[in-house]
Amino acid sequence: MDTSVITDLFDTWTDNALGWIGDNGEWLFEFIRLILEGTYDGILWLLKLAPFYVIAIIAGLLAWRLINRIAGFLAGVALAFCAFMGLWAETMSTLALVATATILALAVAIPIGIVAGFVQAFDRALEPALDLIQTLPPYIYLLPAIALLGYGPATALVATFIVAMPPSIRLTSLGIRMTPREFIELGQASGLSPWQMFTKIRLPFAIPSIMAGINQSLMMAFGMVVIAGIVGSGGLGETIYGAVRTLDIATSINAAIAIVILTMVLDRLTQSAAHRAKAGVR
Amino acid sequence: MNTVKEANDVLLDCQNVWKIFGARSSAAVKAVSDRGLSKKQVLQDFDCVVGVSDASLQVRRGEIFCIMGLSGSGKSTLVRLLNRLIEPSLGKIVVKGREIATLNAAELRDMRARNIGMVFQSVALLPYRTVLENAAFGLEVRGVPKDERNETARAALAKVGLSDWISRYPSELSGGMQQRVGLARALAADPEIILMDEPFSALDPLIRRQLQDEFRQLTKSLGKSAVFITHDLEEAIRIGDRIAIMKDGMIVQVGTAEEIVTKPADDYVAEFVAGISRIHLVKAHSVMRPVADFKTSQPHCDVGALLKASPEADIGELIDITMRSDRDAVAVVENGSIVGVVTTRGLLRGVAGMPAGAPSAA
Ligand SMILES: Nc1ncnc2c1ncn2[C@@H]1O[C@H](COP(=O)(O)OP(=O)(O)OP(=O)(O)O)[C@@H](O)[C@H]1O
């Protein structure tokens, strides 16, 4: 029918466009892949340097310092449990994936958020884009990525990167805008330069909000990294995907447990860090 | 000659300053300067709020100048005009001989950092900094090296009695202590003029009184000038060398506490001063009668035998002297000669707050 002609046309057009970008931008995507996989390999190498109990003890100590003794104990034991399930290597790859994607996302999102905090027009323009990113089903981002970067961790990282950015942008911008009026006035009356106003007043007051954004970005990244198992991300996501395809229920449950443990440990750690930042501001 | 010296001593000069808030403020300003509209008319015709209307005041070196008025009378607006946190709609503000409207951004920052300090009602201590770091804030902004600024801040904190609290955070301090840190922050920056916007109004009466005395004594001993905003006339009298009374954005009277209490400019001011105790405000020179006048009414009394007081003696002292004497009158002596006589009736008149010129025979 009439409409199918139009949609077919659109589809071929999209295919052609992606093909063109893939052909002509190859050097660019090669470069992106290099950066992504380089960072990922680096972090993974670091994580694999130490035996599992060292990492579990480090996580336990962190949780003890940031939260309390019980949390420290639980975090250590829970991570060690991942190793006992025989999933330590996968758990570490997932951690490396999440860490890489989140760090890169924050490196982009926080500066964008800061600019949006200052420039209201930019913030307003950004809003619909962020809404769109957050409402589309996350696996959508795998498609263009796989077309341009191919099967492997780089695709998973790009999709995770996109999904992890919006919360940090939003909450950083909010934090910058929410500086209490009386402190802005204090800054003005003390003769602060615009840069001093930013570093000495606005940024410190925004830290709790930025920390909350980091926590949320991290959680988004965890959600995505499991989905990205489909494109050969490696790690627990791929384990689950493979187990589901072969109906290996036991393995898929084990991997799911490992994901939950990893997510909870990192969530608690970053959340309590955010709380501390807040307590500092009060 | 004398006038030139006086002009030099004026640190802060505010000349016919207006501030009109609202979308059509520029049209309102024009109407005000051309046709002299009132605050009410401006609100009706232009939907603009007059924050400050035609305010003029001079703050001299070493003086504590209080601005008193009810809520909404424009005190905060006026004090924010003085360091250009807001721009005047009309009029001129001169600080240390420089018109601040002509300063560029860097010069204005410099003036705020060096010459005009400010203490806020909300204190505005930075919660993520220790007491010491807060007190050193002004110096930090100016780029003073850490050791030096910490030393100055420590000295300022010692002056306000907070030496033991240096490494605490503001949230660990009581309201009165926080206000002291705010004062120390302003003092450490060593400005010539300190602007204070109702700094003590959130505190309980006892602490408040203590801080008022400390503030006055500190400011005087350091030779600073201050503009002190308050909605409490007693506070203004306690602290201020001179007091300006504001009403609806206008300054209705400027004068010393005694002038305002004894000669209120209008009914509004009179109502304010009605409840104020005059015992320590009204001085002998404003309640005494001329010697000749006294002699005609009491020809048998020997003026030279009366106990003596200076013209600056307040009613409290005069009452003491009268109680020690067996007469009902005290002679006022200036430069060795008797310039007047204060009778018991005069004392009562002073306490009751009747103007000196009112018929005393009634
Ligand atoms: N930014 C503003 N925009 C519009 N109107 C304002 C603004 N700031 C102050 N006003 C108005 O100016 C008038 C004076 O306000 P101001 O804050 O100076 O009063 P105040 O004497 O300090 O009162 P208070 O004792 O309650 O602090 C009020 O009528 C107020 O509504």
Ligand SMILES: [Mg+2]
């Ligand atoms: Mg006010």
